[in-house]
Amino acid sequence: MHIHRFEKVWLALALVFILGLISTIAYGAVGPGIEMIDAEGGTVDPQNLDETEFADPGVEQVGEDEYEVYVVAKQFSFEPGTPANGVIRVPANSEVTFYVTSQDVVHGFEVVGTNLNTMAIPGQVSKMTVEFGDAATYGIVCNEYCGAAHHAMEGRIVVVPESEYEGPGATNATSGNETTTNASVAAAQQVAGSATEVTA
């Protein structure tokens, strides 16, 4: 079969280019350490979220500068995240792991202008760890159509300076479970105190 020599060169170039694209992605995974959302978050029964870790979603402190945020996406808000449910408040310079699921339909969880972006699928948990730097405010937007008021589904993450952080409990407007909330507030105050000492 006759193939023009220009075409042979182009075929070789195209293959090199394709391998280059794949290598770039592989570099992103091993160099800067970008991880994909995967099956690590496990599954939950979306019809019985009350019996799971999503029963009382909110921020929890799990280590000195480590926090976990459980978020339930629902028509048409994030809990927490949407101001009516309490925005998400975390301290600056902390490592935060988000666990996101949906209690009704498929939603999106996109932190605007960042690389934090996932689908919130009923039955599945998106687990994502990010490192927050300086104090800032981020917007959260639902980027998957979820029903007639989809466009109203938004929220906020407030990264407060470590010295002003009052603990995870302060974030939770709908404190369903008093004991956990109180316990986490106490724990957070301790840590917040020690953090202040360190910075001072």
Add this chain to the structure above:
Amino acid sequence: MSTETAGEDDEHFDPIGTATLIGIYMAIVVLMWIFTYFIEFLGRGLTIVG
């Protein structure tokens, strides 16, 4: 300009213009890829690392 004038000449047709165009395209795409990936994407503050 009928089909029959094609023949011997066609065997030696070198699509040099096509090679030029495609070369320019490839260069643009490679530059845009580098910009999008390394500056726009990796330059963003929040990135999932775990």
Add this chain to the structure above:
Amino acid sequence: MSTERIEGELGAFRDEYPDAANVVRKLFAVSFAALGIGGLFGLIQALHRTGVFRFIPSKDYYTVLTGHGVLLALVFTIFFLCGIFTWSIVDSLERPLESVTFTKTWVAIMSTGSTMAGVAILAGFVGEIPFQADVLFTFYPPLQAHPIFYIGLALFIIGTWLAGIDWFRTYWNWRGDNPGQSPPLRTFMVLMTMLMWYLSTLGVAVEVVFFLIPWSLGLIQAVDPLLMRTLFWYFGHPVVYFWLMPAYLIWYTILPKLAGGRLFSDPLARIVFVLFLVLSTPVGFHHQYMDPGIPEGFKFLAMSNTMFLLLPSLLTAFTVVASMEYGARRNGGTGYLSWLRNLPWGEPAFAAMALAGLMFAAGGFSGMVNAGMNVNYLVHNTLWVPGHFHLTVGTAVALTFMGVTYWLWPQLTGKRLQHRTLATIQPYLWFVGMTLMSNAMHRGGLAGIPRRTAEPQYENFEFEALFGTIGEIRWQIALGGILLTLSLTLFLIVVVGTWLVDRSAIAVDGDLPPALSGPEEAPRAINNLRLWLVIAVVLVALAYGPPLYTMIQDGLFYPGQPPQPTALEPLWEVLL
């Protein structure tokens, strides 16, 4: 290759194959009706979401969006495909339809299915009737549509399967009369496309028939949303190639002739279609990079396959441009780039296809970003994505279809193309409109503006554009939408105007010249359809077997979710 040969004659496809021409005309008519309505919906969206002009409540935006997606991405494209494939088979095998009744049967099934889905969607505007299908083109459960939406979709797909049988049957009969001959290029392309289609529609057929129809009838309580998404995207990427492959067929077989040349290499064109069959399906997970519940390894495998799927498109770019260059040089073109001036830019059919190809090159870049596994975080479900596919399906495919219509419509109707000036302006207007809309959408996506949203204006934050301003991005989208609608109107005026005049000499030469490097130079294995199908099936089994197995480990319906909105009364209970 002189046009004079046909001048003064009535000789046209219509006269040689009147039944086939009749069917193709009808398929095109449905396709263009969908294009008109779907395009109008697009204008409403462009004006609404940018806040330039809002005259419908925002909840109805999603009804309009569903209509836009289904009418354009399924009805316009696939009816047109059926028309162009029917023409390709009949014209390249030089055989009339095997059975007019059979052909009309699949056309009727496809039309009935589309009408049912369309009625369910449009009923979303009327609150009083209990029909709706505000589920968008992807119909992700647990959002639920009325059962007639899913049944309509199923019928539509079945119709396309029967169409494929019709084309295969014609080919088999031709082979019986021409033993040992390799199928003509257009026939080969049709058959490869249909093999891909049979393989890939299995996913959506299983989703709709075994899960969504029983679920919407109330026979199943809950479905697993992730499993449904996976079955959808098993089909959802190959469908993209189902739109694109007729455009490739046109670029390979008709565009070189319009440029005054001929195809550079027939065997290479066949290899490209083989690659499409083999690689189109095991890539669907690249639409689910952001989905939880799918291990990273499967995503990486899908990405590698996707990146290799660039290869047939890159090869096509070279072969098609070289075929055009050959034409330009025969018309006196010289130099490295100045030969471009010797292309027939004033011919609407040529201009439309060439501009479509140019925009496809741009869309190719944003597609690479979409396909890049981790860089997808940057753009997933933002306005970047519709920016991308308005370049690909919305221009590469749509504008090519419009272009080939300028060439084929006279042959199908036996009438001379009317309103030539409008036809000449139309592709350029589309190009300008799409340049405005699409560049703004890409930039808006980088700023984080979500797609599929009636009012992407929020209280908790502001978008910040990297290049330009958000206000300017909105205006470009709105203006682009207006120009595209205008261009679409011109196209419809030309088509309807041509249809309505009396017959005359059509001034179109329907003959297609053979390739510079003919099919006889291809290795024999290239025409072995069975071999390629087996390889495609094996690749699909490798890419989808393990992840589907893990997904159904905890039960076919778990984790399950009942339908939303729940207000709908299950039809099944009403009937009982």
